[in-house]
Amino acid sequence: MGAPPRKSRATIIDIARLAGVSKSTVSLVLKNSTLVKAETRERVLGAMQALGYVYNRGAANLRLARSNIVGMVISDLMNPFFTELAVGIEEALYRAGYVPLLANTGEDPERQTRVLQSIFEQGVAGIVISPSNRSDVATLLDIARAGLPIVTVTRRLAESGLPYVGQDNTAGERIAVEHLIGLGHRRIGFLGGYATMATQRERVAGYKEALSAHGIVFEPILIAESPPTRSGGGAAVKTMIDLPDPPTAAVCFNDMVAVGAIRELSRQGIRAGRDFSIVGFDDIAEAAHNAPPLTTVTGETRQLGAEAAHVLLDLIAGAPAPSAPVIGPTRLIVRESSAAPASERTRLRA
Amino acid sequence: MGAPPRKSRATIIDIARLAGVSKSTVSLVLKNSTLVKAETRERVLGAMQALGYVYNRGAANLRLARSNIVGMVISDLMNPFFTELAVGIEEALYRAGYVPLLANTGEDPERQTRVLQSIFEQGVAGIVISPSNRSDVATLLDIARAGLPIVTVTRRLAESGLPYVGQDNTAGERIAVEHLIGLGHRRIGFLGGYATMATQRERVAGYKEALSAHGIVFEPILIAESPPTRSGGGAAVKTMIDLPDPPTAAVCFNDMVAVGAIRELSRQGIRAGRDFSIVGFDDIAEAAHNAPPLTTVTGETRQLGAEAAHVLLDLIAGAPAPSAPVIGPTRLIVRESSAAPASERTRLRA
DNA sequence: AGTGATCTTTGGAACGTTCTAACGAGCAGT
DNA sequence: ACTGCTCGTTAGAACGTTCCAAAGATCACT
Numbered sequence: 001m002g003a004p005p006r007k008s009r010a011t012i013i014d015i016a017r018l019a020g021v022s023k024s025t026v027s028l029v030l031k032n033s034t035l036v037k038a039e040t041r042e043r044v045l046g047a048m049q050a051l052g053y054v055y056n057r058g059a060a061n062l063r064l065a066r067s068n069i070v071g072m073v074i075s076d077l078m079n080p081f082f083t084e085l086a087v088g089i090e091e092a093l094y095r096a097g098y099v100p101l102l103a104n105t106g107e108d109p110e111r112q113t114r115v116l117q118s119i120f121e122q123g124v125a126g127i128v129i130s131p132s133n134r135s136d137v138a139t140l141l142d143i144a145r146a147g148l149p150i151v152t153v154t155r156r157l158a159e160s161g162l163p164y165v166g167q168d169n170t171a172g173e174r175i176a177v178e179h180l181i182g183l184g185h186r187r188i189g190f191l192g193g194y195a196t197m198a199t200q201r202e203r204v205a206g207y208k209e210a211l212s213a214h215g216i217v218f219e220p221i222l223i224a225e226s227p228p229t230r231s232g233g234g235a236a237v238k239t240m241i242d243l244p245d246p247p248t249a250a251v252c253f254n255d256m257v258a259v260g261a262i263r264e265l266s267r268q269g270i271r272a273g274r275d276f277s278i279v280g281f282d283d284i285a286e287a288a289h290n291a292p293p294l295t296t297v298t299g300e301t302r303q304l305g306a307e308a309a310h311v312l313l314d315l316i317a318g319a320p321a322p323s324a325p326v327i328g329p330t331r332l333i334v335r336e337s338s339a340a341p342a343s344e345r346t347r348l349r350a
Numbered sequence: 351m352g353a354p355p356r357k358s359r360a361t362i363i364d365i366a367r368l369a370g371v372s373k374s375t376v377s378l379v380l381k382n383s384t385l386v387k388a389e390t391r392e393r394v395l396g397a398m399q400a401l402g403y404v405y406n407r408g409a410a411n412l413r414l415a416r417s418n419i420v421g422m423v424i425s426d427l428m429n430p431f432f433t434e435l436a437v438g439i440e441e442a443l444y445r446a447g448y449v450p451l452l453a454n455t456g457e458d459p460e461r462q463t464r465v466l467q468s469i470f471e472q473g474v475a476g477i478v479i480s481p482s483n484r485s486d487v488a489t490l491l492d493i494a495r496a497g498l499p500i501v502t503v504t505r506r507l508a509e510s511g512l513p514y515v516g517q518d519n520t521a522g523e524r525i526a527v528e529h530l531i532g533l534g535h536r537r538i539g540f541l542g543g544y545a546t547m548a549t550q551r552e553r554v555a556g557y558k559e560a561l562s563a564h565g566i567v568f569e570p571i572l573i574a575e576s577p578p579t580r581s582g583g584g585a586a587v588k589t590m591i592d593l594p595d596p597p598t599a600a601v602c603f604n605d606m607v608a609v610g611a612i613r614e615l616s617r618q619g620i621r622a623g624r625d626f627s628i629v630g631f632d633d634i635a636e637a638a639h640n641a642p643p644l645t646t647v648t649g650e651t652r653q654l655g656a657e658a659a660h661v662l663l664d665l666i667a668g669a670p671a672p673s674a675p676v677i678g679p680t681r682l683i684v685r686e687s688s689a690a691p692a693s694e695r696t697r698l699r700a
Numbered sequence: 701a702g703t704g705a706t707c708t709t710t711g712g713a714a715c716g717t718t719c720t721a722a723c724g725a726g727c728a729g730t
Numbered sequence: 731a732c733t734g735c736t737c738g739t740t741a742g743a744a745c746g747t748t749c750c751a752a753a754g755a756t757c758a759c760t
Contacts, residue, residue, distance in 0.1 A: 008415065009496065011746055022710045027748060037708060052496060058417070058473040059746035062409050063715050065358065069451070069472070077440075078635065083433050090427075090454050099468060101419070102452040104440050118449060122419070123408040146359065146402060230639040263639050285428065289580040289613050291641045361716055372740045377718060387738060409716035413745050701760100708755075714748085723740075730733080 010051035019047040030055065061123065070312065071119035071127035072100035075107050075155070079228075080284040081254060081301060082130060085154065088305020089128055096313050098125070107132045113139045120148065126312045130154040133197060149315035153308040156198050156325065163315065164325040165308040167299030169199055169281075172330030173206030173251060174213075176279045176297050179332055180249045181214050183340045185277060189222045189250035191236040192257030197228075200253055203281065207251060228253050233260025234267075241268065241276070248341040249277035255284045258294055262337060277338040293335035304328045360401035369397040380405065411473065420662065421469035421477035422450035425457050425505070429578075430634040431604060431651060432480060435504065438655020439478055446663050448475070457482045463489045470498065476662045480504040483547060499665035503658040506548045506675065513665065514675040515658040517649030519549055519631075522680030523556030523601060524563075526629045526647050529682055530599045531564050534690045535627060539572045539600035541586040542607030547578075550603055553631065557601060578603050583610025584617075591618065591626070598691040599627035605634045608644055612687060627688040643685035654678045 012030070016023040021040060028036050029044040036044075047053075061067045072089055074082050090100050101124060103115035112132045116139050119127060126149035129140070137160045144150050144162060153165045180188050190207050193200030208218050224239045226232035233252060237260075240246055252258035258280030262272040272278045273292040280287060283298035311326060362380070366373040371390060378386050379394040386394075397403075411417045422439055424432050440450050451474060453465035462482045466489050469477060476499035479490070487510050494500050494512060503515045530538050540557050543550030558568050574589045576582035583602060587610075590596055602608035608630030612622040622628045623642040630637060633648035661676060 009746095013746080023747085024710050024712095024749080025708085028709085031748090035708065040708080052492070054496065055471045056412075056473060056746055057471045058408055059412050059715090060748070061715090062406075062412055062717090062745090063747045063749085065715065067408070072452070077433060077437050080430065080433075083427060083430075086452075087427050087454055090452060094453070094465070099465075099472065100452050102422070102436075102440060102450050103444070104437055115444070115449075121405045121407045122449065123406055142402070146404065230635075259636075259639060263641055266641055285580070286609075286636055289609060291613055291616055359716095363716080373717085374719085374740050374742095375738085378739085381718090385738065390738080406716055409745090410718070411745090412715090412747090413717050413719085415745065703760080704758090706755100706757080708753105710753075711751095713750090716745105718744085720743090721741095724738090726737085727735085728733100729735105730731100 009056065010053045011056070012053075014051055015044060015047045015053055018051065019044045067123050067125045068098050069122065069124045070098050070100050070309075070316075071103070071116075071122070071124045071129070073103045073105060073112065073115060073119070073127060073129040073131075075105055075112075075130045075132040077104040078106075079256065080286060081282045082154075084284070084301040085130065085305040085308075088302035089153075089309045090305075091302075092306040092309035093313075096309070098313070100128075105132045109134045109136050112136070116140065116143060120146075124148070126150065126316045128153055128308050128312050131157055149312055151308050151312040151315065153304070154199070158198070163311060163321045165304065165311055165328070166325060167304060167328045168330045169202035169299075170206035170209065172281065172297040172299060172332075173203040174210045175330070175332045176251045176281065177207050177210035178214075179295070179334065180251065180277055180279060180338060181210065181216070183249075183277065183338060184343075185247075185249040185341050186216055187222070187245070187247040187249075188216075189224060189237075189240045189247040190253075191224050191240065191250045191261055192226045192233055192253030193228050194225050200228075203251075203253060222247055226257065228257055230256050230260030230263070233257030233262075234264035237261035237264050237278075238268075241265070241270065248343070249279075249338065251279045252281060255280035255282045255287050255294060255296055258296065258337070259286060259290055262290065262292070262294070273337045273339050275342060277341070279338055283333055287333075288335065290337070292337050295335045295338040296333055297330055298333055299328055299330050359406065360398075360403045361406070362403075364401055365394060365397045365403055368401065369394045417473050417475045418448050419472065419474045420448050420450050420659075420666075421453070421466075421472070421474045421479075423453045423455060423462065423465060423469070423477060423479040423481075425455055425462075425480045425482040427454040428456075429604075429606065430636060431632045432504075434634070434651040435480065435655040435658075438652035439503075439659045440655075441652075442656035442659035443663075446659075448663070450478075455482045459484045459486050462486070466490065466493060470496075474498070476500065476666045478503055478658050478662050481507055499662055501658050501662040501665065503654070504549070508548070513661055513671045515654065515661055515678070516675060517654060517678045518680045519552035519649075520556035520559065522631065522647040522649060522682075523553040524560045525680070525682045526601045526631065527557050527560035528564075529645070529684065530601065530627055530629060530688060531560065531566070533599075533627065533688060534693075535597075535599040536566055537572070537595070537597040537599075538566075539574060539587075539590045539597040541574050541590065541600045541602045541611055542576045542583055543578050543603030544575050550578075553601075553603060572597055576607065578607055580606050580610035580613070583607030584614035587611035587614050587628075588618075591615070591620065598693070599629075599688065601629045602631060605630035605632045605637050605644060605646055608646065608687070609636060609640055612640065612642070612644070623687045623689050625692060627691070629688050633683055637683075638685065640687070642687050645685045645688040646683055647680055648683055649678055649680050 224236035226236040280296035574586035576586040630646035
């Protein structure tokens with residue numbers, strides 16, 4: 001059973017013809033207007049059923065000059081942090097009746113520019129973007145000036161003046177470092193990321209704040225830059241432990257760096273959480289299941305995505321742009337990759 | 351600098367007016383027609399520049415009765431396997447000039463039905479879907495019957511007759527088990543997933559094939575079902591080692607189960623790759639960085655996504671549906687979570 | 701039967717494109 | 731001077747909706 005594939009979709013006019021009414025009436029039925037008589041409504045609904053009618057939102061949008069599609073531009077979907085962010089955004093959009101057009105730029109600014117153009121042409125209602133490194137701000141501003149709501153998330157483009165939703169990276173890293181200091185560490189490294197990334201600079205700032213608040217002098221050599229990946233973390237921690245006077249702990253740019261660092265440590269026979277403390281950032285799903293489970297800072301990633309979506313939806317609804325960046329809270333989750341330094345434990349035992 | 355935000359976008363007609371030509375001419379310029387005189391083209395391009403014109407693809411699509419948007423419905427984006435699949439699809443679509451409308455159903459069949467409807471209304475050119483568990487096949491078939499190309503990926507809906515792109519789960523699991531048998535294991539468990547999942551059944555089939563090919567009798571008790579998650583893996587391996595006569599190795603429904611199992615083993619003081627062998631499936635990014643690095647089966651996930659996209663694009667271009675399922679290859683990646691059983695090593699040493 | 705008032709329905713323009721058919725201008729060949 | 735071409739341009743219908751303005755029905759009162 002089942003009708004043969006139709007060549008082209010039935011339209012409101014086909015319905016009207018079959019139900020013996022005008023297309024206007026069909027349109028009214030479509031929007032559940034109380035104006036149409038119950039009996040007529042039935043007839044129209046029956047005709048829709050019979051013809052397998054599907055609403056053509058594209059046509060409606062053209063007429064109404066609006067859209068329920070939103071562009072979602074993600075800088076690196078393969079990074080679990082951004083995956084969760086995307087899921088948070090998608091979920092919130094979906095609840096509000098919007099659907100995201102996805103583009104994964106893979107941190108390629110040129111690709112970002114192209115997809116923005118394409119998304120713009122598509123007639124979306126707005127764009128949420130986690131900008132790639134070295135984003136071309138001009139394109140973004142062109143689009144914003146054309147009147148399209150844009151929200152940046154996760155990476156701040158301060159020069160742009162675009163609405164921004166992010167986490168409190170500085171405060172987050174500060175509590176991470178304070179946790180280590182509280183445990184007795186005095187020599188603490190910072191692993192991963194590059195100073196060209198706004199996020200890294202913010203996290204490093206928190207790191208320095210915590211150090212100076214506890215009278216520990218900042219040593220540039222204790223910052224090891226690397227790609228924000230597992231293997232980057234491995235490399236970074238290696239340079240750290242090879243130092244003449246190595247630290248006893250390190251905070252990491254993100255959880256992937258932390259996981260990579262822990263793995264490299266264990267390869268070197270150093271056990272994270274006993275011989276060396278590691279604290280991550282982001283609380284990706286993997287963190288809780290790592291060996292050892294990772295102490296990390298969470299920015300409530302999914303919530304953050306939802307928040308970004310809501311800011312965009314407000315903008316679309318005509319609200320004025322938020323006057324200040326929206327900064328989400330940050331919270332330390334203590335697991336087993338951090339502990340008192342070995343020297344401390346020895347001293348206590350003695 | 352920078353014009354004030356425009357209330358509404360300039361149209362082809364505005365351009366025409368400014369350039370002193372008809373909208374038809376502007377349209378020709380837009381499609382790079384050789385018909386228009388170079389000088390006129392310049393004038394039109396200048397006008398576009400001046401007015402900040404953006405092409406309205408929605409309007410064009412209405413007229414042309416086609417679209418360059420494709421629906422991408424993913425059952426669980428938080429699972430790294432599906433993330434990579436989605437990235438593979440997105441990349442291939444993007445190359446072909448298409449953009450994916452994303453929906454993450456989170457394995458909820460009702461949500462899946464709703465988003466399919468919404469995506470359908472949107473007027474997409476086709477749909478790629480990794481169906482959720484217990485999918486409502488009827489909706490999918492309704493849409494397919496309406497003439498919209500649909501490709502299922504990863505999860506086969508055999509009853510549906512829809513085009514399918516997947517991996518060779520059976521062969522993949524077979525080589526995984528044969529690897530363990532080759533190492534000397536005779537008692538091998540299967541961890542994770544549920545028999546209600548087509549994928550699990552296919553993998554279990556491969557598991558049984560390998561056993562019987564080597565004269566090992568299959569024991570139902572060595573299959574431990576669980577959610578296909580890290581914590582599910584932990585639970586599953588626990589029931590396994592608590593058995594009176596526990597196995598010495600296990601293959602897992604997927605890498606997340608495997609990682610969870612390894613973690614639980616280590617909590618029990620059992621070291622994976624020495625005391626107990628574990629083999630995963632999917633080769634998610636985390637696998638190579640796990641402790642110990644995970645022996646696993648890869649289905650070339652990203653490639654698979656690209657393949658699914660291409661099948662869909664062909665369908666959209668009017669090609670007939672592939673007569674048989676498209677099954678991608680599968681390959682074993684040996685890392686450190688699998689080794690000869692302890693008994694074997696002892697015997698060799700003696 | 702006439703007058704409103706209230707329901708219900710409808711024609712047609714509009715949204716921003718594409719495309720067909722046709723038109724005018726210029727020119728070569730007679 | 732006419733014919734036929736080619737070149738460049740264009741008017742207008744069409745795509746599937748929404749919505750305004752207005753028309754027709756129906757009904758309750760006088």
